[in-house]
Amino acid sequence: MHDPNAITIIDTGYVRPGLCAAYLVESGGRAALIDCGTATCAQTVLDAIEAAGVSRDAVDWLMVTHVHLDHAGAAGPLMRALPNAKLVVHPRGAPHMIDPTRLIAGAKAVYGEAMFARDHAGMLPVAEDRVVVAEDGHVVKLAGRPLLCIDTPGHALHHYSVWDAATRSWFAGDTFGLSYREFDGSSGAFAVPTTSPVQFDPQQMHDSIEKLLARAPDTIRIAHYGEVDDCVRLGADLHEQIDAMVAISRDAHGHADRHARIVGGLTRLYTARARDHGIEDASARVVEVLGNDIEINAQGLAVWLDRAVR
Known part of the structure; x- marks a missing residue:
């Protein structure tokens, strides 16, 4: 029998299974969709719905935790396919959903034309009258079920997380790091922060993690990938790694x-932690599963470092 209050995870199909x-x-x-993948994922998401x-x-609602393209790129095509939906977006992200020109240009600059065409083609604007701006504390009412939007910068300035009191759980986007199910084991989940360009801020990320933990959640649902519990332990792990990642980047400053x-420092950090977590063949597994994230995290740390040492 179908659960009328179900929460269904949708694999958007971005890049590989179990990623986004x-x-x-x-x-x-009634239903709300929280995050939606890239534009090329739109049909996959519709099929899953x-x-x-x-x-x-x-x-009724498409809620994007932030406007990075793996979370919000499909918003335009999906809003055309979901006739009654309103798009709920952070105030800093709303202009980019209404006019995605800068998002598209930025993505092409970062990924190149070929990769953009493969993963992001089909982005469309969202009509302004269908956009709801979610200030800190905004409540989306889903058939009487409140979904509370809380400002959680650190990964991005245009990021909110969603508190679902009915299940005592967060939908945290990228605020509570990455935790791929390939690393699950007898010690539980393994998580690392995500510091992708261009708005990573370590103190904001620390503060936002504490905001999430302050509600003593039973679970946290993250974009990359799935539902995690043991939230206090994972939060402590993320705090430790943020500080270690900042130290690695500071040590690298000034070198050609x-x-x-x-990249080398992050690889060694995550490998050592994975080994301590009981992950077999940790060095190879970290490169295999986290290689792309290490590259992106290193880029974000460099952008932050350039701001921090001015």
């Missing part, structure tokens, strides 16, 4: 091979 999640939240016959037994006209030094 969206969440479908149901209440009283249908497979969950939810009609397109029952989706700064980027390579940061």
